[in-house]
Each structure stands twice: as C-alpha cells, then as structure tokens.
Amino acid sequence: MTERDPSVLDPFDRLNGRIVAEHRPWPRIDVQADVWTEAADRLSHGILNLLGLWGESQAVHMAVADASDPNRILVLSLTCPEGRYPSVGRVHPPAIHLERAVADLFALVPVGLPDTRPWLDHGKWGVHAPLAAQRNDARPAEEYGFLPVEGENIHQLPVGPVHAGIIEPGHFRISADGETVVRIEERLGYTHKGIESLLQGADLERAARLACRCSGDSTVAYGLAFARAVEAALGWMPPIRAAWLRALMAELERLANHLGDVGAICNDGGFAIMLAHCSVLREQVLREAVACFGHRLMMDRIVPGGVAADIDPAGAARIAALMADIRRRFQRLVELYNTTASLQDRTVGTGILQPALAAQFAAGGFVGRASGRRCDARRWPGYAPYDELEFEIPVLEEGDVNARLWIRVREVEQSIRLIEQILAKLPDGPIRTENSSSLASAASEGMAIVEGFRGDILAWVRIDATGRIERCHLRDPSWFQWPLLEAAIEGNIVADFPICNKSFNCSYSGHDL
The missing domain is CATH 3.30.460.80 (NADH:ubiquinone oxidoreductase Nqo5 subunit)
Incomplete structure (x- = not known):
C-alpha cells in the first residue's frame, strides 16, 4: 500500500x-x-x-x-x-x-x-x-484451474473440501517445498445457499429469519445488521430497552465464540485441556442464553423494530453471577496458556499477517486488531447503546497466532465488562415497536455496519412500497480475511496450517451467501 x-x-x-x-x-x-x-x-x-x-x-x-x-x-x-x-x-x-x-x-x-x-x-x-x-x-462443470507454482521440489497437498467433524466444506491447495508452504490457495463456494435470491420478494419477518441464518455462529450479529439496515431505510426507531437487549445478546454471542476459539486454537497446538475447559465455559454461556432468551444461539431474537424476547430479573441475576464465575475461571486458563512453553512455541511467530496487508484489506475483528488496526464498528461508525458503555479496544502489532489469541482473550474480558454494565443500566420499557404505517409510502434503502465476533458485518437493503425486500446484500468480514489467511501461512510449515486456519476462523457459510 x-x-x-x-x-x-x-x-x-x-x-x-x-x-x-x-x-x-x-x-x-x-x-x-x-x-x-x-x-x-x-x-x-x-x-x-x-x-x-x-x-x-x-x-x-x-x-x-x-x-x-x-x-x-x-x-x-x-x-x-x-x-x-x-x-x-x-x-x-x-x-x-x-x-x-x-x-x-x-x-x-x-x-x-x-x-x-x-x-x-x-x-x-x-x-x-x-x-x-x-x-x-x-x-x-470443469476442473478449477489453481494458480501454478514453479520450482524443482514443489509438491501439492489438497485439503478438503470435506473436513473432519462438522466443519463446513472448503478446499485448500497447498504447494510446498519439503515442509515449507510456498503457496496456499483456497476455493470456497461449496456452501452457497442463494440467500440473496431468497431474500428478494420476502416480507420483513421472513427476511429477518433468513439473515439470521447466514452464519450460525453469528446469528445475533447478522440479525442486528439486518434489523438496523431496515430501520435506517424506514426511519424506524426501536425502543431503548430493545437496543440494550440487543447489545446484551451480541456480547453473549461474542463471549461464547471467543471462548470456543481460544480452546480450539490451543487444541490445534496439542494442548487439549484448554479446549475442554473453554468448552465448558462456552456451554454455560449457551445454556444461559437458552434459559433467558429461548434459544442457545439466540436465533430470531433480534427483529426489525426491536427484539422478540425479554429478560426477567432472575435471568439477569444468573447472567451476572455467570460473568463473575467466568472471569475467575478464565483468568486461570489464561495463566495456564501463558506459562506453557510448548504451546507458546506453536503460536508465537507463527502465521504472521503483516500490518500493511491488514490495512490494505481493511481487515476487521481480531484479525485486523492483532495486526495493528484500531477498528471496531461498535465505536466507528458506532451505534447504541455502546456510546453509553465503557470498553477498550485491544490492539497488537505482532500479527501472529499468539496475537490473534491474545486479542480474543482481551475481548473476552471486555465482553464480560460490557455485559455487567448492560445488566446494571438496562432501562425499562417496551421491547418492540410496529412501523406498518410507513411501509406503504415509497421505496427506501438503508445500510448498517455492526460488529460481529469476527469483525464488521455490512447489510444493505432496498424495500419496495409494499414493505417487501426488493434487494438485500449481506457482507461477512470473512470476505476480506480469507485472502489474508493465504498470505499469513506462506513460509510456515505444513503442520502449522490447522492452527493458522483456526486462529483466523473465517466463516465458510458467511462467505458463501
């Protein structure tokens, strides 16, 4: 650049x-x-x-x-x-x-x-x-032409598209010289769902449900982005309590995903005990989500005009208690990570994403912040109620697997802090408003950018005079992160591909809309 x-x-x-x-x-x-x-x-x-x-x-x-x-x-x-x-x-x-x-x-x-x-x-x-x-x-259908790599000792290793477990499909073509990765090229699109086609002509209720299903681990973030875009287009103002409940759900989603990622990265580094303990903490967050909002992933709980589920005082008290417990237990896990030399050897200096490249791609989330980008859609461009909440945006310069893990660690701490503030300041009032009177006026367009756990999600909608979706585009942060994964892995050994890949944790489904 x-x-x-x-x-x-x-x-x-x-x-x-x-x-x-x-x-x-x-x-x-x-x-x-x-x-x-x-x-x-x-x-x-x-x-x-x-x-x-x-x-x-x-x-x-x-x-x-x-x-x-x-x-x-x-x-x-x-x-x-x-x-x-x-x-x-x-x-x-x-x-x-x-x-x-x-x-x-x-x-x-x-x-x-x-x-x-x-x-x-x-x-x-x-x-x-x-x-x-x-x-x-x-x-x-024809054979996909991967980019050529020249060299006397170059050999190719195909990975995927079918992976172990329940990982979504994506193909990686690794060209290596011995154990050193010379180039890795991705091919995606296996999970293309036709979301943009399905959205055309849908009413707002069906469209909101489709948006929530773009990437299952970011259902709250996608629901929020879509709802805010619709509300911008229609001049629709959700109740204040709804805005705070949306933030509560978003931080619970962020917390659960970061806990899972920290454990999974350590597992790919050969330290399975971290995965076990982090999975327990993540499961507790998901169980509290279903107890308070009726769904483990809080799917379909954010809708245009507000939210579809409220939280009672007992639920708020349980979440507050859980946050105190996670803070205490997670700190012990962080200390364990920080004092395990064999694990540090797998993460420090591995998969470095240079800050200049992260800046060129405007990479968001932990990928960008681990490579020097001070970015967070909750602040820039910002939206309610984050303007009334105190939180820090962790930024590191190293750009390696270790840095991406530490950004997640700090964001876990900040999400706990935010959840406690939200519960303490949660205003009373209605949780949803209707806006049917404005739907029949004229076609309108709206756009929103919100911060998911991977980074910024963009939603753009055009609503016709009957209140149906004429056109909608949803952009996952992974669109700008997948190419950076290719760059970060070059020069590393083949055995480090899984831990580099997991440290990015790009979404297949969110990319293949």
Missing part, C-alpha cells in the same frame, strides 16, 4: 454524482465510470477503505470509508447497461473475490480484472448468473 497522495485533501473530493434521496443513513450517489475509477484509485493508495462491493441487475455498488475517519462512509453506484464496468480489483486486490462473485451471480463483467475464474459458481446450479436480468444457460 502506498502513502496517501498529499494532493487529495478530502478523500471524497470530486466523487460526485446524483444523490439517491431515499438512502440512509449514509449517502448513496449514482456515478459515471470516471468517478468509479477515481474511487478505485483512491482505494489503491490507501486513501479510502473498501467496505463492500455488490451487484444487482444492470448495476454495481461499492461502499467505501475515509481511511483516516471511518465514520465517513459513501456508497457509489454505477449503471452497467452493457453488462460491463471498470474493475476495482485491477488496482485494489481486496475487491477481486467480490467482483468474481458479482460476475457469477449477475453476469456483470469487471473489465481489467486480473482473475476471471468463477468463484461461487461450481457449475452445479443448473443456471449461470441466477440473479441476472436474463438468466443464462448453466455453466458446464
């Missing part, structure tokens, strides 16, 4: 177009190809960060943020009457997978894209470009 061009005083300067009035809370503008190309150039120079790139019939959209002020966000839209548009991935690699997915789903061609292989389409759908204005014949 090159340094910011000093001649550009404002990253949004000269990014002009027709403002779409019905888009909230950030502006969306219809632009010409030259403005689209200028935005791509600013992405390549680190002036802007890419938040998302998605398509629809005859148009592409791109959400960007000011790299120095992530509260400033802009959505650019480019009409593609001939089914072609200037590639962003040509100059900004984080867009490559996104543009390949747009080509698969909408048959929109990114002109100049250096990698035009299909990404989500494995030739198994029975139709090519299923969301295009005019559907095309099915693409014939």
Whole structure:
C-alpha cells in the first residue's frame, strides 16, 4: 500500500454524482465510470477503505470509508447497461473475490480484472448468473484451474473440501517445498445457499429469519445488521430497552465464540485441556442464553423494530453471577496458556499477517486488531447503546497466532465488562415497536455496519412500497480475511496450517451467501 497522495485533501473530493434521496443513513450517489475509477484509485493508495462491493441487475455498488475517519462512509453506484464496468480489483486486490462473485451471480463483467475464474459458481446450479436480468444457460462443470507454482521440489497437498467433524466444506491447495508452504490457495463456494435470491420478494419477518441464518455462529450479529439496515431505510426507531437487549445478546454471542476459539486454537497446538475447559465455559454461556432468551444461539431474537424476547430479573441475576464465575475461571486458563512453553512455541511467530496487508484489506475483528488496526464498528461508525458503555479496544502489532489469541482473550474480558454494565443500566420499557404505517409510502434503502465476533458485518437493503425486500446484500468480514489467511501461512510449515486456519476462523457459510 502506498502513502496517501498529499494532493487529495478530502478523500471524497470530486466523487460526485446524483444523490439517491431515499438512502440512509449514509449517502448513496449514482456515478459515471470516471468517478468509479477515481474511487478505485483512491482505494489503491490507501486513501479510502473498501467496505463492500455488490451487484444487482444492470448495476454495481461499492461502499467505501475515509481511511483516516471511518465514520465517513459513501456508497457509489454505477449503471452497467452493457453488462460491463471498470474493475476495482485491477488496482485494489481486496475487491477481486467480490467482483468474481458479482460476475457469477449477475453476469456483470469487471473489465481489467486480473482473475476471471468463477468463484461461487461450481457449475452445479443448473443456471449461470441466477440473479441476472436474463438468466443464462448453466455453466458446464470443469476442473478449477489453481494458480501454478514453479520450482524443482514443489509438491501439492489438497485439503478438503470435506473436513473432519462438522466443519463446513472448503478446499485448500497447498504447494510446498519439503515442509515449507510456498503457496496456499483456497476455493470456497461449496456452501452457497442463494440467500440473496431468497431474500428478494420476502416480507420483513421472513427476511429477518433468513439473515439470521447466514452464519450460525453469528446469528445475533447478522440479525442486528439486518434489523438496523431496515430501520435506517424506514426511519424506524426501536425502543431503548430493545437496543440494550440487543447489545446484551451480541456480547453473549461474542463471549461464547471467543471462548470456543481460544480452546480450539490451543487444541490445534496439542494442548487439549484448554479446549475442554473453554468448552465448558462456552456451554454455560449457551445454556444461559437458552434459559433467558429461548434459544442457545439466540436465533430470531433480534427483529426489525426491536427484539422478540425479554429478560426477567432472575435471568439477569444468573447472567451476572455467570460473568463473575467466568472471569475467575478464565483468568486461570489464561495463566495456564501463558506459562506453557510448548504451546507458546506453536503460536508465537507463527502465521504472521503483516500490518500493511491488514490495512490494505481493511481487515476487521481480531484479525485486523492483532495486526495493528484500531477498528471496531461498535465505536466507528458506532451505534447504541455502546456510546453509553465503557470498553477498550485491544490492539497488537505482532500479527501472529499468539496475537490473534491474545486479542480474543482481551475481548473476552471486555465482553464480560460490557455485559455487567448492560445488566446494571438496562432501562425499562417496551421491547418492540410496529412501523406498518410507513411501509406503504415509497421505496427506501438503508445500510448498517455492526460488529460481529469476527469483525464488521455490512447489510444493505432496498424495500419496495409494499414493505417487501426488493434487494438485500449481506457482507461477512470473512470476505476480506480469507485472502489474508493465504498470505499469513506462506513460509510456515505444513503442520502449522490447522492452527493458522483456526486462529483466523473465517466463516465458510458467511462467505458463501
């Protein structure tokens, strides 16, 4: 990534177009190809960060943020009457997978894209470009062409797509020289569910349920992102108590996932006792979630307009007691990790993600924060009730497996702290409001960015005048993290692939929407 061009005083300067009035809370503008190309150039120079790139019939959209002020966000839209548009991935690699997915789903061609292989389409759908204005014949299934690696002693190791246990499918092609990884390339798309197609025409209730099922370990985060996007589009304000209950569920979800990840990383390092103890703590969080909210994963509990389940004083008291217990027991596990030299030998200096690369991809969550990025959607751009809560954002520079584990450790501590604050300050009042009166007015659009346990989740919706979803795009943080996993593993030994992979813990399902 090159340094910011000093001649550009404002990253949004000269990014002009027709403002779409019905888009909230950030502006969306219809632009010409030259403005689209200028935005791509600013992405390549680190002036802007890419938040998302998605398509629809005859148009592409791109959400960007000011790299120095992530509260400033802009959505650019480019009409593609001939089914072609200037590639962003040509100059900004984080867009490559996104543009390949747009080509698969909408048959929109990114002109100049250096990698035009299909990404989500494995030739198994029975139709090519299923969301295009005019559907095309099915693409014939053919062998996927992995990138070549040259060298006298290079050999290849295929991993997946079927893995042990209940891990979702994904294929990894490892090219190695002896035990040293020269290149690893991923192929995903095996769990493509057609979520964006299913969302089209759905009413808000069904759409919210679909959104919650994008990635099962982030059902609260996805439900919150979708609900906030809908509420932004409709000018719909949920009750104050609902906002606090949403945060409570989000932190319980974050806590459960981080506890599970800490144990799983240590297990891949040959230290199974950590997995056993962390799994017990995670299970206790999930059991309290079902006791208080009626579902272990709190699925379908966040809905547009509020939440579908409340918590009683007894439940709040049990969660508070559990937080005190987890704080005490987890600290002992952290001390055990920190004093086990054989485990440290597997994590320290392994799978290093350089800060410059993390910055280029605007990597969120523990992946970005372990490589020097001070990012957290709860603060930037921020949303209620986190503006009334005290918490720290841990950041490290080392970028290795150890750093990603320590970020999780610190986030466990912060989530416990946040849950205790939420329970102490939880306001009274209703938990849901209806907004049916505004649904019949006109088409409207909304966007939201929320912090899941992996990082920032983006949701963009267009709602028609009847209150149904006309178009919805959901972007998982894994879109920007999977390519970084490839870079982090290069130069490590083959045996360290599992622990590197687990330290990233990217979502297959959240990627393959």
